[in-house]
Structure formats: structure tokens, C-alpha cells
Amino acid sequence: MRAISGLWRWRRNPLCRATDLAEAWVALAALLLILSAAPVVGSFVGGAAQDALQRSVRAQHEARHPVTATVVRKLDRSPLDADPETSSGRDLRNRVLAGWTAPDGSPHQGPVLASLKDPRQGDEFRIWTDRHGRLVARPLDSATASTHAVLAGFGAALVTGGLIEGGRRLIVWHMVRRRYARWDQAWDRAGPDWGRTGAGN
Known part of the structure; x- marks a missing residue:
């Protein structure tokens, strides 16, 4: 310069x-x-x-759908799950057995990470699935x-x-x-x- x-x-x-x-x-x-x-x-x-x-x-918003899942029961904590004492409220997730209905109408059930502080049977939360009910990541927002x-x-x-x-x-x-x-x-x-x-x- x-x-x-x-x-x-x-x-x-x-x-x-x-x-x-x-x-x-x-x-x-x-x-x-x-x-x-x-x-x-x-x-x-x-x-x-x-x-x-x-x-x-x-493309992601066309292929991925928000679905309401219902807690069947809480599952034992995995060693890979976040520690509730060190996690923020946003990161705190609990493993639950949940059931949901796919956009094509087929029923599904499986282990899911739920963003619920104290999940109980019958609690509802939102998950993302493809058209056939398989779990997918949340789509990227604009x-x-x-x-x-x-x-x-x-x-x-x-x-x-x-x-x-x-x-x-x-x-x-x-x-x-x-x-x-x-x-x-x-x-x-x-x-x-x-x-x-x-x-x-």
C-alpha cells in the first residue's frame, strides 16, 4: 500500500x-x-x-413431512444421550418408544428421541418422516x-x-x-x- x-x-x-x-x-x-x-x-x-x-x-419440504408422534413408554437412557445436567433445554432429549401414522396412512412404532422434558405415555410431539413414515432429519429452512x-x-x-x-x-x-x-x-x-x-x- x-x-x-x-x-x-x-x-x-x-x-x-x-x-x-x-x-x-x-x-x-x-x-x-x-x-x-x-x-x-x-x-x-x-x-x-x-x-x-x-x-x-x-425438495426437502416436498419429501419430508411433519408428523405427530405419541409416546408409548420411556426407554432407558443410552450412554450416547446428552447428560441432563450439562445440556441446555434445546439439547435435552429423551429416548422413548413412540407410535405415529405416516402420510401414506401406514402405522409405525419405534424408538425416537423426543424433545420432552419428562415424557409420559400419551404425550405428543412432532417428528419428521418421509412419505412412508421412515424417520428423517428436519428439512433445511429458507x-x-x-x-x-x-x-x-x-x-x-x-x-x-x-x-x-x-x-x-x-x-x-x-x-x-x-x-x-x-x-x-x-x-x-x-x-x-x-x-x-x-x-x-
């Missing part, structure tokens, strides 16, 4: 080397690319992710899908900016290496005469 701010000042500076000016132009080009390309890439990726995720939301799409777009913009900055650093690194190589060659040519009286006259 210092090279960019000094670009105009270096234009007529007699101490400015051609490589200094080239580095400043590379930095300016990288900045302009970041400001123009990163938002475009982020917008494109975010839009594509939004379309794909919203299609997935619609707001969560949009949040994921925004994060994908933001991440793509950051990656684009990082790649451009990485390219700038690589170019400058090659320029500095060439500059040092030229300095070494100049020192090698001046070396035999270094320190001699009248050398170079």
Missing part, C-alpha cells in the same frame, strides 16, 4: 528505480483487481449457492439456506482477494530476486578494483 501512495511522488523522483515504479504499478493493479473481481466472484458464487440451496429446501449462501459468497470473495494478493507477492518476490541478482553481478564486476587507489579513473 505504501508503494501505491507513493506512486505519483515517484513519477518524477530521480532516486526512484524502475523496479520501485514497477512494484508500485503491480500493487495498484492488484488493488484494483481485488476491488473489482472479488465482489463479482463473491456475488456469482453466493447467487449460485442460493439457487442450489433453495432448490434443496424445496433463512438458514440464505445464510449459508451469503457465507459462501463472502468466502469466495475473500479467497479471490487472497489469491490476487498472493499473486502480487509472488511477482514482487521475483522482481526482488532479479534485483539482488543484478546487484551481485555489479559487485562481482567492481570487486577486483575495490579499494584500489585511482580505480575507475
Whole structure:
């Protein structure tokens, strides 16, 4: 950034080397690319992710159905279940044997994790099933899908900016290496005469 701010000042500076000016132009080009390309890439990726995720939301809502299940009896706690003393109210679930009717009308019964604090026989709670009554995960909601799409777009913009900055650093690194190589060659040519009286006259 210092090279960019000094670009105009270096234009007529007699101490400015051609490589200094080239580095400043590379930095300016990288900045302009970041400001123009990163938002475009982020917008494109975010839009594509939004379309794909919203299609997935619609498909999941068509294939998954909320069903009311009824507690038959409480089951013994599994070692994998959350500890009620360390779990929040949202995470607290109890294993129960429940019965439910599938959207196609078929009756089902099986072990289910119920979000009930103290489940008793006859208590009702909601589960998600497919059309045939098999248990499935809750479908993705539209707001969560949009949040994921925004994060994908933001991440793509950051990656684009990082790649451009990485390219700038690589170019400058090659320029500095060439500059040092030229300095070494100049020192090698001046070396035999270094320190001699009248050398170079």
C-alpha cells in the first residue's frame, strides 16, 4: 500500500528505480483487481449457492413431512444421550418408544428421541418422516439456506482477494530476486578494483 501512495511522488523522483515504479504499478493493479473481481466472484458464487440451496429446501419440504408422534413408554437412557445436567433445554432429549401414522396412512412404532422434558405415555410431539413414515432429519429452512449462501459468497470473495494478493507477492518476490541478482553481478564486476587507489579513473 505504501508503494501505491507513493506512486505519483515517484513519477518524477530521480532516486526512484524502475523496479520501485514497477512494484508500485503491480500493487495498484492488484488493488484494483481485488476491488473489482472479488465482489463479482463473491456475488456469482453466493447467487449460485442460493439457487442450489433453495432448490434443496424445496425438495426437502416436498419429501419430508411433519408428523405427530405419541409416546408409548420411556426407554432407558443410552450412554450416547446428552447428560441432563450439562445440556441446555434445546439439547435435552429423551429416548422413548413412540407410535405415529405416516402420510401414506401406514402405522409405525419405534424408538425416537423426543424433545420432552419428562415424557409420559400419551404425550405428543412432532417428528419428521418421509412419505412412508421412515424417520428423517428436519428439512433445511429458507433463512438458514440464505445464510449459508451469503457465507459462501463472502468466502469466495475473500479467497479471490487472497489469491490476487498472493499473486502480487509472488511477482514482487521475483522482481526482488532479479534485483539482488543484478546487484551481485555489479559487485562481482567492481570487486577486483575495490579499494584500489585511482580505480575507475
